[in-house]
Amino acid sequence: MLRTVKPKTARTKRFFKNRESKVHENPKTALIVHGSTTSQVVTDALKDLYAMKRPNAIHFTKKNEIKPFEDEEKLEFFSNKNDASLMVVGTHLKKRPHNLTFIRMFNHQVLDMFELGVEKSTSMSQIKGTKCSVGMKPLLVFNGEAFDSNPTCQSIKNYFLDFFNGDASDAVNLNGLEYVVSFTALSETKIVMRTYTVQMKKSGVKTPRVELEEMGPHYDFVVRRANAAKADLWKAATKVPTELKKPKVKNVNVDEMGDKLGRIHVGQQELHKIQTRKMKGLKKRAADDSDEEESTNKKQKSDD
Template sequence: MLLQPKPKNARSKRFLTNRDPKVVENQKTAIFIRGSSTSQVILDTLKDLYSLRKPNAINFTKKNEIHPFDDETGVEFFSRKNDSSLFAVGMHSKKRPHNLILGRTFNYQVLDMIELGVESCIPMHQIKSQACAVGMKPLMIFNGEAFSQDENLMLLKNILLDFFRGESADMVSLKGLELVITVTAGPRKSNGEPGLVFLRTYTTSFKKSGVRQPRVELEEMGPSLDLSIRRTRHPVEDMWKQAIKVPKELKETKVKNISRDGLGDKYGRIHLGKQDITKIQTRKVKALKKKLDNRPSKQMELD
């Protein structure tokens, strides 16, 4: 592990201050590490994932003797040195061909990770379509009930959402939606384990529809990956509680009798005291007027 150096001038002090914990953290940086032995499938996969993650990504082109599931020190060293909390490691061996590891770190320590086998890869340069702009916030779509039932697929979904979440935005314009990533869970194996996971990437094109809103069509951009789940490491409970802890400054102060529904609509509850119905002002209608006791009625006048 690297020791925290002391700043020697104002510039180094600002640099170290930028790494300190904040109420609103900086955007997460992802590092893409190449193992000691890789295949062309893994190189294409890492290159395309890096292009989707730019500009908040660092790509390592040199080989590194690194095995996260056996020894975490290598990943933690690169994480601290580059101030990154996301990592992707690609390697290839006879026992685990076309191996891809995605994971996260907290406080420069490995939080969780998942090992995937790239069964099939169609890179971007083989798909003749227009690529989206750099740094676009994608629309993530997860198809299949297994993403809410299987623990390993739930972990994969959480890591992928963290990997491609981009900048936080309250509203997104339709014209700004250029990137769509779909992740589909295939049928389970005969032994009950999760099957293949299909990751597809699309760009949007707007066509005339005859109305104000255009017709949106999807065009495959790449990469197109077929993934199989191999090994997983779930987060430790104590570290996970620290990682998801929300600062007091960001917690919303609870206002009495005000609530919000799942869509964010605001509702207020008003408590009124007991009302005297006899004093309520009503419409002045002749039939509701009180008759005077000394006033003769029309029937008596006729008599």
């Protein structure tokens, strides 16, 4: 029995085209998911993370039976259905209280994930004052040696750079810089997150005085479990498209400060062929002329 296939509508075509690989990818969507059991701390944390990630976020307020480190198929299902590459799952168990699991996907497969426990928290609603606008990119600050030396902390830093990245931009407008998110690694297992709004105040000169005011949320995280990315999957995820690769210029390098350094190769110099000024003293003379000149000089000295 033959089955008739309905032609794709314009909406379906746009759906599949939006999921195709692109040179400049769309902003990553994050799924905010509640686990089967949560606490008020976890609920407030998921709510605040959703508020900071909007509009590139989807918040599932209903509870879901999901265990990230035990069932990757359900994570991949959520990712494929909602076309999301980032996930945050909040749970609360006796062994792991106030738990947040941060997951990153590539091609709807689990790339890496890590688990952070909330030891102390201050939600955004508990701090009075101005809040950031929807869709604004924050200034991220990472303090601590662990972000450069510890592989798990390096993965956490890379994840939050992805989480708050948003739309790609070529320039920065200082007036649009509304808030700052600071991460401080006190140790390899202790990370402190603080969020502030940027206030531009009068200073009496052209340059304003910049002050930071607490906005929230504030968290004291403890690093629990982590699954690092597989080598082959990480290589595919970090592959740079050919269109974005800059053509390599020979003998030109850029140092850590952004200065361009070039190397020039000079061929063999033949000094005897260089055209010099035509002076009598530089002309080549025969051996007889030089002997005659020496004898004349000696005679003059003897007469003196």
